[in-house]
Amino acid sequence: MAYCGYCDRHFQAWGSLQQHLEKKRPQAYCSRCQKVFSSPFAKQQHVADSNKHHVCEKCPEEESDFDSKDDLIEHLETDHNYCTYCERAFNGPVQLTQHNTVKHNICIDCRRYFNSTSDLKNHLKTHAEKTSQCPGCSQMFVSESAMVLHLEAGTCESGATSDFVTATALTYFRPGKYTCNGDSGLGFKCRTCGATFSFVSAVLQHAESDSCNEHLAGRRPLGRFLRHLRAQFR
Incomplete structure (x- = not known):
């Protein structure tokens, strides 16, 4: 039987306790890690230090936490036109793509990065028309x-x-x-x-x-x- 020490209540199922904590202590409960913290500040510190949380500092807090670093990077590039390597935002997706191609040798078709322009050029042949x-x-x-x-x-x-x-x-x-x-x-x-x-x-x-x-x-x-x-x- 699940138990909430803050309210001194028992619950028949863990899911019921989780819903209770999300409702009663949303600022101190981490639903992803299923942990209750002593204060909202303690939860914030947990999110900042945990490798299970990847937060976008450009979004409202409730929309900013991603499961993986790759998900966060995809979000930054797609929604904010942001280069995570240079830590620089661009006016639009076209400008970001041009920057990534010139500066980081990225293949825009499969999102892979290459060490040199020559490596990228050879890779692009795999997408090229056979002539x-x-x-x-x-x-x-x-x-x-x-x-x-x-x-x-x-x-x-x-x-x-x-x-x-x-x-x-x-x-x-x-x-x-x-x-x-x-x-x-x-x-x-x-x-x-x-x-x-x-x-x-x-x-x-x-x-x-x-x-x-x-x-x-x-x-x-x-x-x-x-x-x-x-x-x-x-």
Whole structure:
């Protein structure tokens, strides 16, 4: 049998006692933790110190307590356009989104944060429209490097392999331009910055990133190589 020591009353069920405390001592009773405190101040101190309470200081007290930190952060961002990292409020959701994208490398589709702009850019490819078609099987990919990696991995129904892609590249590029000399085991390099790679797909991914000024557009050698590679399947 449940008992209220403040009123010297017994209750048949714990739920009845809880309702009684919420009605008679609302300022000193914590319904979430089911505890009665000696004073409203003691309850406030409990809420401030407990990891079961996450309070929004911008809202009225009765609406401000959330079950988890994630719920509080979502509330601050949604209702107050507030960046919890910078502790700064914005005029609207558009301004907050722009700030998060530029300053914190956030993906606005899945709300994930990334360590760098390059990491975010690579992640955004998972949401991107697939525009690169494999010449061997017509499967679509989000980037040229992903398409070539598919060929190198031997997953294309055409039977293409890493050896095929490598041989095509070695016969297309002039010695020393995108190919390495020596026994390093790294067969390819970026002509612009000198970074070395084991696979053609890695060179292409490097060119698609913001790592250096190399790119695939126009009549750049890597762009012409991709057209040459596709021609091998005709």
